[in-house]
Amino acid sequence: MTFHKDRPLIAQTDFCVLLEVRHPSFEEARAGLAKFADLVKSPENIHTYRMSSLSLWNAAAAGLTSEEIIGFLDRHAKFGVPTGVKQDIRRFVERYGLVRMERLGDDLLLISKDVEAIKEMVSFRSLRSYGLCQVDSQTLRFSARYRGLLKQELVKLGFPVEDLAGYSRGESLPIRLRTEEAGEQAFELREYQRSAVDSFYREGSLHGGSGVLVLPCGAGKTVIGIAVMGKLNCATLILTSNSTSVRQWKREILEKTDVTEDLVGEYTGMQKEVRPITVATYQILTYRKSKDDPFIHMDLFNKRDWGLIVYDEVHLLPAPVFRVTADIQATRRLGLTATLIREDGREEDVFSLVGPKRYEMPWKELETQGWIASVECVEIRVPMAEKEKEAYFAAAPRHKMREASVNPDKLKVVRDLLSKHDGEQILIIGQYLEQLRQLAEATKLPMISGEMPYEEREALYSGFRSGAVPALIVSKVANFAVDLPDATVAIQISGSFGSRQEEAQRLGRILRPKAGTNRAVFYTLVSEDTKEQEFALNRQLFLIEQGYRYRIEWADGSKEAVSI
DNA sequence: TGAGAGGGAA
């Protein structure tokens, strides 16, 4: 094996790939790896990526071939790629599409050129109840009602079936986008938005109809959803995470299409309209009086002949909705998200039931094109005073995180940052209400938490936008509030455990393009040498995978800044 | 009829 000292990667036999952080071609290698592997560890000098069957299948579904993946690794790996790893990559990638699902009358078929694959499927005990019936050595037949469950089960057994069984068109509804008209309401799809739409749906192609589009915060996911609706022209059910988002979808649909108001309904706790375009929350679907009772609103899926279901923030899709989704596989399904990571690990179910990844827009690319601000991330390590340190060590393990997070010495750091960024729009984001209240008290800045009524929030938001309010202190509402104004500086003083989602969401708060240099800063304050510092590492994984670097500084200036 | 409080759920 030849040794290429000047290359940044090491491909290991365990399917991990190590990436040298300080290597001149780090960025190129990182961008390439991110397409088919997940970042699992990111210490200072070497980042560890891991390929998994799912990461490779998603890559395959988005159009990457095994030869492209292997070629990429070959070009960048110091010691080349172990032969076994190459074989496994081929084996995994080629599994996607090895078995197809097609329609035959009222039944469905599983078809594969690989006779062994068919044999294997027949032999699986867990598939017995689906009534698989062998037609010939390359074909199995089964009832269409098992389309979803079977795909779900087959993914777990290592067969990511390509679903070409087609879709029903649903009730038709003309939806014209206001892209061609003149005047205030006209808008134009950005190039990447058009590509995203095209990779989900192509006229006359059986492929077009289910899948997930992955785009950063602020990339215009709603617009893409609406553009897909404009292509399919059918009754559409949109599921989203909260009521603000419901209103936002409704508003944007009315603004960006010629659909009239009477055709757009809201299905929430407040209002139960079922119209040709209906926007609902996930929560109403999963409502039941108590455990063991039925989900009384789940039949919204059957209340109309939907031609398209949009799963906004598909990484939040609740478990019971998966179950219903398995039953409506003949309906087109579009998932939208900023990250395929689910904190509950059910990524496989998103893959099999909503669909594989069809398109991904990397954050850094969007930044290069100037659609989002360029953000500098800084982790500031704040030492704990003796007294607090004692309390920290004395605390029960499950309280340690909180003890570290509420380190009172963070106050001084916040003050310094406030004066350093005087005149800019600053958001201070935290997790513990008590900590936030103290900070609000000390800085005389307004604080927004869940208990504040919406009108009061609105008033503060508009004060913040106009510059009358220089900084806002916000609780976890920042994770949900779609209407929270953009800022140029975010200071995170505490957060929940290792949530990569939350970190990305909070960074998303300062992504809107900025006048002038288009720059923003994201500070995160962690107590030095505590659990909080460990959790911070995990939180940062997703953003680091996307190419963000965290500069580390010490609040007391005891050590020099480093970059990871 | 609508607003507001309270409780349960995930």
Place this chain on the structure above:
DNA sequence: CTAGATCCCTCTCA
């Protein structure tokens, strides 16, 4: 793991 936010229902009061 915790703490917090949200949503949805039901009940009460005017």
